[in-house]
Amino acid sequence: SAVISQKPSRDICQRGTSLTIQCQVDSQVTMMFWYRQQPGQSLTLIATANQGSEATYESGFVIDKFPISRPNLTFSTLTVSNMSPEDSSIYLCSVARGGAKETQYFGPGTRLLVL
Amino acid sequence: QKEVEQNSGPLSVPEGAIASLNCTYSDRGSQSFFWYRQYSGKSPELIMSIYSNGDKEDGRFTAQLNKASQYVSLLIRDSQPSDSATYLCAVIKVGGGNKLTFGTGTQLKVEL
Numbered sequence: 001s002a003v004i005s006q007k008p009s010r011d012i013c014q015r016g017t018s019l020t021i022q023c024q025v026d027s028q029v030t031m032m033f034w035y036r037q038q039p040g041q042s043l044t045l046i047a048t049a050n051q052g053s054e055a056t057y058e059s060g061f062v063i064d065k066f067p068i069s070r071p072n073l074t075f076s077t078l079t080v081s082n083m084s085p086e087d088s089s090i091y092l093c094s095v096a097r098g099g100a101k102e103t104q105y106f107g108p109g110t111r112l113l114v115l
Numbered sequence: 116q117k118e119v120e121q122n123s124g125p126l127s128v129p130e131g132a133i134a135s136l137n138c139t140y141s142d143r144g145s146q147s148f149f150w151y152r153q154y155s156g157k158s159p160e161l162i163m164s165i166y167s168n169g170d171k172e173d174g175r176f177t178a179q180l181n182k183a184s185q186y187v188s189l190l191i192r193d194s195q196p197s198d199s200a201t202y203l204c205a206v207i208k209v210g211g212g213n214k215l216t217f218g219t220g221t222q223l224k225v226e227l
Binding site: 041043045090107 | 149159161164203212214215217
């Protein structure tokens with residue numbers, strides 16, 4: 001497994017502002033992902049964070065709204081831009097070391113409320 | 116049809132009973148299957164992974180996979196109140212890298 005931390009753990013933000021969420025892993029990992037979990041719903045993959053290149057976004061998510069960085073094998077950031085109340089969710093990063101059978105482990109999540 | 120389907124529940128079982136959670140998936144080429152447990156306000160934690168047809172046991176938990184019928188299940192024996200949580204089924208599709216597709220989750224309540 002891996003020890004994953006996220007900052008901030010929670011935040012309350014105003015409409016129109018942006019928030020950057022950090023994900024730090026205690027060891028190098030091949031794969032890092034960002035998920036969103038809206039209230040009462042399951043997890044939806046936003047994007048795969050690629051080290052040294054642009055993130056790969058899932059259908060319905062765009063770079064302008066959710067810019068992602070991954071400068072090395074242990075760290076990634078997700079920015080939620082120009083926020084609206086609909087962005088109120090839990091944002092989770094997950095990591096895997098690679099391979100089709102490799103398990104994903106999740107960070108503790110960032111709880112975001114947009115007013 | 117959803118890619119991964121679960122009954123949302125709640126599924127209520129008495130303490131000590133067997134809880135049976137089911138999941139079906141639409142992509143016949145799916146190759147890896149996971150059960151995560153999520154307590155309210157917490158992030159998902161891995162319970163079981165299964166890749167081949169049949170049963171896989173780990174303590175009180177047994178995962179069952181039937182690729183021909185495209186379903187995967189989780190049995191929890193001797194259910195405890197601490198097992199009360201939402202159980203998420205997740206699948207990696209062929210060619211999907213490590214991307215997990217989640218079901219909506221089944222809420223389990225273990226009653227005293």
